Amino acid sequence: MSGYTNKPATNTEAFVDVFFRTGDLGVIQEGGYLQLTGQIKDVINKGGEKTSPSEVENIVLYNLTSWSDKRYASRF
Incomplete structure (x- = not known):
């Protein structure tokens, strides 16, 4: 707080x-x-540092190795 x-x-x-x-x-x-x-709000505030959830999502999807992983992650 x-x-x-x-x-x-x-x-x-x-x-x-x-x-x-x-x-x-x-x-x-x-x-x-x-x-x-x-x-x-479309913002994650972690320790005062603000980040867009879509930015995190893009990084995760970019780094998944297989198409099946990407299909699974995109359901959320």
């Missing part, structure tokens, strides 16, 4: 009332289980 220290604008956007908005999208399934279905 260090990315929120001394950053009032970031805090205002992320914390609404007592809720922390993660930016994830989901639906509540039967039994009360949460299924994550996506993200509001």
Whole structure:
């Protein structure tokens, strides 16, 4: 949570009332289980470094060695 220290604008956007908005999208399934279905923003933030998920996907697909691997990975 260090990315929120001394950053009032970031805090205002992320914390609404007592809720922390993660930016994830989901639906509540039967039994009360949460299924994550996506993200509001197309950005991965890892340690303050922002990366596009499509960039990661392209690197993974480029480095797979066989066509069957690529077909399998593209299903996700």
